[in-house]
Amino acid sequence: MCRWAAYLGPELFLETIVSAPCHSLVAQSHCALEAKTATNGDGFGIAWYGARPEPGLYRDILPAWSDPNLQSLCRQISSRLFLAHVRAATGGGTSRTNCHPFASGRWSFMHNGQIGAWGKLRRRLESLLPDALYDQRQGTTDSEFLFLLMLAEGLDQDPFGAAARAVGRVTEVAESAGLSPDLKLTACFSDGETLWALRHASDGLAPTLYTAQTPSGGRCLVSEPFDRSQSGWQAVPPESFVAIRPDGMTLRPFVPASFRLARIA
Template structure:
């Protein structure tokens, strides 16, 4: 499927996030430990916030391990909020418009998983997108349609409720088409101020998701770790799989959970689909 990370905290270079960790996202693009596939080479994307009103996005169909532009950009770009995603296609084309993260105004969105039998339900799902949003869908993935359904159901006002309604709608449509387990997902979305991360699947066996534990505690335990010492105490990471093997650095996000990261606070909320 895919692998992703969401970072918030003091500004860091993209290189520190994407290349330097032992099990960095670039390493995972060839050698994922916990993904449904070992290789995630169907493109990648990075989204980050700066002084501009909307986030920047860089996406490529090259494998992350083989893109010289990503290496060059990552050395120079710094941000206090970063989304990064490596893609393993579940059937849709390898093209830039299908690479995550997806952007709408200040919002970023990325997804690991799939809407099962998407060609069978695509028309019903796409027609439910609010007409004013529909022209902004650029690619052909289930993930982007999912994003625009969440926007349709109020993502900009109430994030957990909007995603719950979108998932409820996807499951309803899928089951009406005879699909037993319509959705598998870990999702992250942000408006540049707060990050919401979701772990859920119709079958209750979802793809892996972890969050970093308290940075100040880790800094005290590992004073020689240069990467850790450069982070602020409110730095937080949400990842598909741990970026390294530091003991106590990672906590698994429970099944059927919404994780809300705002500043140094990280709160768990129970998550379940609702009728759209």
């Protein structure tokens, strides 16, 4: 499983979260404490927002701990909103196009988890994408597919509904193929103004997610705390949908859409 961290608030240098703390995201890339595997060395990436609507994006296949360019960028780049990710591959080769975050227009997206039986379901699931979004696909991961499916389901207009419909579609396709919808989804995404996150698993065992307010007055979302001495970390409950805006955070229950029931009705 991967590790990730996201921030929204007053502008700060990326190193404040990504590389400087004692248990920073870079530290978690070789010594994660709350993941199935301690090492997340199959690449990394950062997406940050500045003066332009679309995010800047830097990704590479090197382990985060061994790339001096990442350390230098994090020391020099400051942002009011950014997403950062270190990858432990569960499917798809180790390539730059398979590294998170993914971006499309003003949107960025990253994910910790997997679609079970992705190899068996991939052809059916990718047929759900309209041509314009399928043509944007650069890599081979289930994570990038989920991002594009959420865009297809109306992410621009309704982030919560798009996520619920995307998860419902994956579940429906898996069940129609006679497979268990073994979906684990702790994802984070942004349009450059709001930071959203989703914690869901079809078996009830969702990957970890925490949030805390920073000394600067901003707010973080992380796979695991980067500063164990800080007492303000709160676990986000499973089956939750989080929205963080400059004026605060809201949390609501997450329920996947049920298309089968809709057809019966």
